[in-house]
Amino acid sequence: MLSSKEYKELFPALKRKINGHDLIYLDNAATTLRSKEVMDAVCEYSLNHHANVHRSSHTLAAEATKMYEDARERVANFIDAENEEIIFTKGATESINLIAYSLATSKIIQPEEEILITTLEHHANFVPWQQIGKIFNIRVKYYQAKNGIFNFDDYLTYISHKTRVISITAVSNVTGQVIPIEELISKVRQIRKDIIIVVDGAQSVPHLPTNVKKMDADFLVFSGHKMLGPTGVGVLFGKKEYLNKINPFLFGGEMIDKVTTKDTSFNILPYKFEAGTPNVDGAVGLAKAIEILEDIGMQNIKEHDKILTDYAIEQLKLLNFLEIYGPKNESQCSIVSFNVKGIHPHDVSQLLNDLYGIAIRSGHHCAQPIMEELGVKSTCRISFYIYNEKEDIDKLILGLKKVWEWLK
Ligand SMILES: Cc1ncc(COP(=O)(O)O)c(C=O)c1O
16 A cells, blocks of 8 residues: 555645545545646746747747657656657547547548447547537447446447447446456457547546557547646547548647648648647646656556555445445446435535535536436545545545434
8 A cells, every 4th residue: 555644745735624624535536636746847847948839949949849748758658659649638528529520520430330439438438429420420329337337248249340439438437447448459359350449548547557559449538637637638649540540620730731722731640639839837747747656656556546445345335324336346446436325415525525624526427327327316426546545434434424414
């Protein structure tokens, strides 16, 4: 287990008192806290090196460009990709919109073909495909995760000779279920080699070692702010083969090669997909965040999160007034969803905050289709990161007992 007390020191928010209690932050699946080191790196860039990138030749511009490109290299190394395969975006949501729209406008998906998504998805990996389906008249097929739980064999039956794209999350942001992505991709490739596979890594990349070469996805997306980085920066990894083939999503700025009144040609990868002035602050902050995660070691983070998740499930199961969702077994990572019987999750969350300074998430978690599968409108969700420890869960359990006493 990580020495979380040591990491707590690096996050000023954890020194805050909420209604007289130390903040216990259990909402990491929504966003992680800010570390001083990451913010110092952003500040250092912003105050001393800031200029527009890839444009001017003065010293600041050269420094900014180098810092931005170094950040890209750090991201690429982190997931074992090539630099040209890393596109900086605003976040996982923008990355998926980019892929969906570009595949459709490039006519890589034809109207008679199918896109397969699942009812486990965050809206970010659901709505763009649904809307693209409507606009371009492409059928979208929905894998129904019964009771909100992914079943490998059942999923494979949804793949047909028409399937052109599958897009799937690696970890459910509601139940924390880990989808065996490598195994799944290998199986899909055995069934059909030409299916384009998109992986939503928003909840997996911050918690599990990720190697795109081993994984063999065609596209992988994730967000900086769920892995200690700033908001407003995310990543789209794409195999060069596809990035070279698909149309850009946004136009203007450094993504341009030559413009005439007749037509425009576009820059090489990765710039082809980075229109306008990019979020250099975000990229620099994300690079620092990755440095921190690499120093700790992703395997250590995985084990730490697993210990906390297992402990949380074990403790929550002892409370007979709770309904816990998801697999409740070894295939679960860093997220647990539950409800206090008969009490609205917003009330639970509000009382935990007000009485104990415990921050949890309540709501539908931008994943209404899985809520429907679970037969609820919303849940309470707890989620962990490097600065959480077992004591946080113990306090949550005390808090939940109090909530039950008050509201039952
Ligand atoms: C599984 C999953 N995918 C995508 C997203 C969207 O991420 P962002 O809002 O950073 O674009 C989230 C955010 O909660 C998520 O949990």
